[in-house]
Amino acid sequence: MAEPDxxxxxxxxxxxxxxxxxxxxxxxxxxxxxxxxAKAAGIYPYFRAISSExxxxxxxxxxxxxxxxxxxxxxxxxxPRIKEAAIEATRKYGTxxxxxxxxxxxxxxxxxLEARLAEYIGKEDVMIYSTGFEVNxxxxxxxxxxxxxxxxxxxxxxxxxxxRRLSFSQSLKYKHNDMESLEKQLQKCDPxxxxxxxxxxxxxxxxxxxxxxxxxxxxxxxxxSVMVDEAHGIGVFGKGxxxxxxxxxxxxxxxxxxxxxxxxxxxxxxxxxTDKEITNYLRHHSRxxxxxxxxxxxxxxxxxxxxxxxxxxxxxxxxxxxxxxYALEGFRNMGCEIGHTSTPIIPLYIxxxxxxxxxxxDLLEEGIFVNPVVSPAVAPHDTLIRFSLMATHSxxxxxxxLEKIQKVFRKHGILE
Numbered sequence: 001m002a003e004p005d006x007x008x009x010x011x012x013x014x015x016x017x018x019x020x021x022x023x024x025x026x027x028x029x030x031x032x033x034x035x036x037x038a039k040a041a042g043i044y045p046y047f048r049a050i051s052s053e054x055x056x057x058x059x060x061x062x063x064x065x066x067x068x069x070x071x072x073x074x075x076x077x078x079x080p081r082i083k084e085a086a087i088e089a090t091r092k093y094g095t096x097x098x099x100x101x102x103x104x105x106x107x108x109x110x111x112x113l114e115a116r117l118a119e120y121i122g123k124e125d126v127m128i129y130s131t132g133f134e135v136n137x138x139x140x141x142x143x144x145x146x147x148x149x150x151x152x153x154x155x156x157x158x159x160x161x162x163x164r165r166l167s168f169s170q171s172l173k174y175k176h177n178d179m180e181s182l183e184k185q186l187q188k189c190d191p192x193x194x195x196x197x198x199x200x201x202x203x204x205x206x207x208x209x210x211x212x213x214x215x216x217x218x219x220x221x222x223x224x225s226v227m228v229d230e231a232h233g234i235g236v237f238g239k240g241x242x243x244x245x246x247x248x249x250x251x252x253x254x255x256x257x258x259x260x261x262x263x264x265x266x267x268x269x270x271x272x273x274t275d276k277e278i279t280n281y282l283r284h285h286s287r288x289x290x291x292x293x294x295x296x297x298x299x300x301x302x303x304x305x306x307x308x309x310x311x312x313x314x315x316x317x318x319x320x321x322x323x324x325x326y327a328l329e330g331f332r333n334m335g336c337e338i339g340h341t342s343t344p345i346i347p348l349y350i351x352x353x354x355x356x357x358x359x360x361x362d363l364l365e366e367g368i369f370v371n372p373v374v375s376p377a378v379a380p381h382d383t384l385i386r387f388s389l390m391a392t393h394s395x396x397x398x399x400x401x402l403e404k405i406q407k408v409f410r411k412h413g414i415l416e
Contacts, residue, residue: 026244045372050366053078056393058369059078063363066397069371070386073344074235074306074316075268075392086267089156097294101128106292107131113300114271120307121242121257125275127282128300130292131259132204132231132270133159138288139256139272140198140229142281151185153177153210155203157229164198164291176203178359179214185360186222195224204372205386207341214246216253229254235264236344241310241317261295263275264310267302269295298390320344320391321399323407327389330402335415344389347373348405349382350414355381359408 020118020331032342039101042216052059054077058067076082099105110128129135140163144150148169152160172188175181182197189195192269197219212228219226230243241264245251254273261267268317272282282289310316324344331338337349350356353374360372363385371386378384387401411414 006409013120015064022245028089036327038357041357043354043361045357045360045364046320050368056390056397058367060364063216063367064365065369066401067369068389068393068401069369070388070390071263072266073232073233073320073389074241074266074310074390075320075390076264076306076309076316079266079305080311081203082266082302085300085301085305093297095298096296098294099294102290102362103279105296106402107294107300109297109304110294111299114305115306116304117259117271117273120240120311121259121273122251124244124275125147125279126273127279127286127289127323129272129289130294130295132258132262133162133276134288134292135260135270136160136229137163138286139258139282140164140196142286143278144194144196146171147190149189149196151182151189151195151197151224153199153203155200155232156198157204160198160200160229169196174410176291177208177211179211179218183214183222185219186218186224189222189224191223195222196227197224198227198229198341198402200229200231202231202236202343202345204232204345205378205384206339206347207343207345208339209237209244209342212250212254213248216248216250219253225255226253227258229258231258231260231263231270232345234259235310236317240314259297261303261306265303265306266308268299269303285288287403316391317401320389322363322394323391323395326395327387327398327402330398331387332407334402334406336405336409337402348385348387348409350384351381353380353383355414359385359414362408362411363404366408369402 012384018231035044047059050058054070056067057064076106083185093107097105114128136159146168149172150164150167150169151172151174152164153175153176159170172185174185201210210334216226228245231245233408235241245257247252256272258272261269271348331346339347341347350359356372356374363370373386374383
């Protein structure tokens with residue numbers, strides 16, 4: 001390499017060009033100042049460091065706070081049986097796989113989990129991905145071709161949206177949980193082309209449940225295939241926590257059932273459950289599967305242990321619904337706007353970005369951890385506080401949260 005004072009004219013031009021590019025990039029990105037404004041106002045609500053396990057009570061900045069922001073609906077994330085399973089797997093296999101499942105990253109433990117999930121969900125085969133996001137990204141973007149169709153609910157998770165954007169297929173959006181809108185979009189499709197309907201089972205921000213029964217009926221009528229994202233349905237609905245599709249008796253009519261390990265399974269990773277023809281194709285074409293390292297042995301063993309517990313302890317699911325119904329009644333009696341939720345995900349609509357941040361900050365001061373949801377995660381006029389429950393919450397903890405929320409909401413003029 002040439003010395004700095006001996007650069008050739010070509011190198012000088014390249015260096016100047018690179019410097020200019022970086023300056024333009026930094027100049028462009030420096031215009032994004034929303035986080036700085038929130039920090040200056042003392043209401044920035046993200047990256048709050050937790051220094052304890054994710055139980056109903058956590059420690060933030062040295063003080064105990066009630067956690068109503070977790071997605072671990074089963075409350076298993078701190079279960080000693082799952083911890084021990086993860087530890088034993090780490091002792092046997094090490095901390096990682098150092099490669100993708102396509103090459104050197106497949107363990108016999110992975111195959112065991114895939115077989116167990118296939119039995120649990122009731123499908124021929126299962127593929128494990130490193131994250132739930134990668135499942136939707138890699139499946140939705142891969143299955144259909146240029147002349148085919150992807151039909152998707154306008155409130156689908158961001159991972160489905162990104163998968164749809166990567167696909168070369170024609171994209172048709174239907175109104176949220178509106179079956180008339182879905183049918184109108186199906187009528188636009190060439191009857192001889194593949195049509196894939198993709199929906200969440202439980203919508204992650206609003207907490208309402210997809211009309212999977214009607215979706216499968218329409219799929220039969222128009223010869224379409226159906227993929228359901230059960231990320232927020234597993235562990236909550238269905239016998240043994242198998243999800244919304246099982247709860248409504250349509251699992252056999254749904255072609256692909258997706259799940260994630262990062263919520264009720266108290267782990268990390270994701271899966272797609274379907275027939276062997278589809279998994280055979282995905283294993284050799286899905287980029288987020290082929291080009292990503294496999295999930296760790298610890299994550300795999302944790303998910304395996306979680307399935308057993310969900311099946312063997314139905315009282316855990318009963319406890320979740322007990323506190324969920326108690327909280328729903330409390331918020332309705334308080335006069336909160338909670339939309340159409342009927343699940344452990346309870347949206348408390350604020351409908352103002354700045355006020356949503358301020359409420360979140362004030363609630364943390366009161367010892368209540370909740371998640372703010374603002375645009376672009378939702379429309380600007382739909383900003384909300386996302387209050388979520390775990391099976392391990394007590395009614396006394398929910399009562400405390402209701403009292404604190406009422407106090408803060410009244411302070412900000414959200415309740416009369």
